[in-house]
Amino acid sequence: MRSPFSPDVVPDTAILDDHQPLIRSLERRGLIRGSLSLGALALLTGCDVKRPESVESALLAISRLNDDVQALLFNPNKLAPTYPASMILRPPKFNAYYDVMDVKPVNGTTWRLEVSGRVADKRHWKLQDLRALPQTSMVIQHICVEGWSYIGGWSGPTLRIFLEHIGADLRAKYVAFKTADDYPSSIDMATALHPQTLLAIQYGGQTLADPFGFPVRLRTATKLGYKNPKWLTSIEVTNTYTGGYWEAKGFPWFAGI
Amino acid sequence: MHWINAVVMLVMITSGWGIYDDDVIIRGFYFSSFWRLGDWAAWSLNWHFAGMWFLVINGLAYLTYGFVTGRFREKLLPIRPAEVVQTVIDTLHFKFAHEDITVYNAVQKLLYIIVILAGISQVVTGLAIWKPVQFSGLVSLLGGFQTVRVLHFAGMAVIVGFLIVHVALALLVPKTLWAMVAGGPRVTPNNQAQAHHSQKGHTA
Known part of the structure; x- marks a missing residue:
């Protein structure tokens, strides 16, 4: 034709x-x-453009739109690929907004996890309380927004079991976290209830080491690395958007993979 | 569509370089801040994820147009290897056989097909990098997450290579530029009459 x-x-x-x-x-x-x-x-015509406010707000508006698209693309039943335990990287790769030398270890015996927001039972949690919950293990790929990745093996109660245990409102929008290293974070409820979202207390079958979040960190297989806060101190179930450390600096909030 | 694509391609390439620099694929190979869109990774990422919609929508419109109207078949096919070789030889001798800008030579056809395929490949590998869990089947088909990153980088290199040749040749044959800006060569009856006239002039 x-x-x-x-x-x-x-x-x-x-x-x-x-x-x-x-x-x-x-x-x-x-x-x-x-x-x-x-x-x-x-x-x-080089691209050394500074970031004017109008451009910044337009990009952020599209980023929020992308968050909605990402939530739509998220399939709560889709499992991330898992790998044999022999592929676990030991020790895992350290990553934070500061150097590994600046990690401040948390005392596991005095440590308590606060629970707040739309939950029935707000008592504080000790490490042994988390150990007493049914444990899940997964060997999954950690993918950083920067591009690097490694395979890690994580164990602990699923966040879903924990939320059910504290009588959380599972129709709330967000689960928000606070940490000992002042790294706030929050995720959507659908991801919080995913079977591969853990409150990890072990790595490679051993107690989590200090640089990687002892005593407990979030580990979700369906989000980028920066959505996995370490050294958790508080969990809040809420309908209010609380953002997070990198999100406040411009990174996308949903960060699903 | 060409100019939307040109702008979006530049946005995608330069913001991609900003994202690349955070964790380089080739050791020691970085793009200087001058070439990066976005003053640091977060904004390069935001540019990239904004640009992708324009790239995909414009690209789909272009592909639909190309297939439905038969433009691709008419303009890009057939490609004969002998013609490709001859055109390369001619070009290296600086003989630019481009008398009729509505007809692509064999090398042009080949390059346009390569860059269209590279563009499609970038969208597919980009999707795999964006959602490696939701599209885990695609990722394993392509050889794993890190391999897909390399493929995405290689696709960029192909497109940038094409761009350098494409822009250089377009500038060397300046008449094509006006056609690109104005939306293609126009032929009016008046024009035709003149054409006949000048042809006669030549033979006389």
Whole structure:
């Protein structure tokens, strides 16, 4: 089929006549000169744009729209791929907004987990209380927003079991976390109830080490690394958006994978 | 559609470089801040995730148009290997056989097909990187998360390579630029008459 948009008659070749001498006179030096000025042109239009407020708010609006699209794409029954225990990286990769030397270990015996918001039972939790809940293990891939990834093995009660235990309103929108290293975070309820979202207290079959969140951290297989706060101190079930540490700096909130 | 694509491609490429720099694939190879869109990774990411919608919607419109109207078949096919070789030889001798800008030469056809496929590939690998759990089947088909990242990077390199050749040649044959800005060569009856006239002139 011939395109209805293409002309019945092609333009006359003579209209290029003006250019024929130019084309014929082109030499290699000309091409090199041309590419140099092309490079200069590209430099002039370079992308060193600062971030004006209007651009920033437009990008954030699209990012929030993307959060909704991501929530739609999230299938609560879809499980992340799991791997054999032999592939677990020991020790795991350290990541935080500060250096590993600056980690402040948490005292497991005096540590308590606060529970607040839309829950029936607000008593504080000790580490042994979490150990007493049914435990789940998973060997999953950790994917950082930066691009790196590793395989890790995590164990602990699922967040779903914990939420059911405290009589949380499972129709609330968010589960929000606070941590000992001042790294607030929050996730959507659908992800909180996913079978691969754990309150991890073990790594590779052993008690979580200090740099990786002892005594308890969130570990969810369906979100990027920065949605996994370590050294948890408080869990709140809420309908109020609380954002998070990196989200306040511009990163997307949903961060589902 | 071409100019929306041109802008969106530049947004995707330069913001992609900003995201790349956070965890480089080639050791020691970084893009300087001058070439990155977004002053740091969070904003490069936001640009990338905003641009993707424009790229996909514009790309789908372009592909639909190309297939439905038969433009792709008409303009891009067939490609004969001998013609490709001949055009490459001619070009290296700086003979730009581009008398009729409504007809693509064999190398052009090949390059346009390659870049269209690279564009589609970028969307597929991009989707796999964005949602490696939701599309875990796609990720394992492509060889795992880190492999997909390399593929996505390689696809960028192909498109950037195409862009350099494409822009350089378009500038060398300046007449095509006006056609691109104005929306393609126009042929009016008046024009035709003149064409006949000038042809006669040549033969005389």
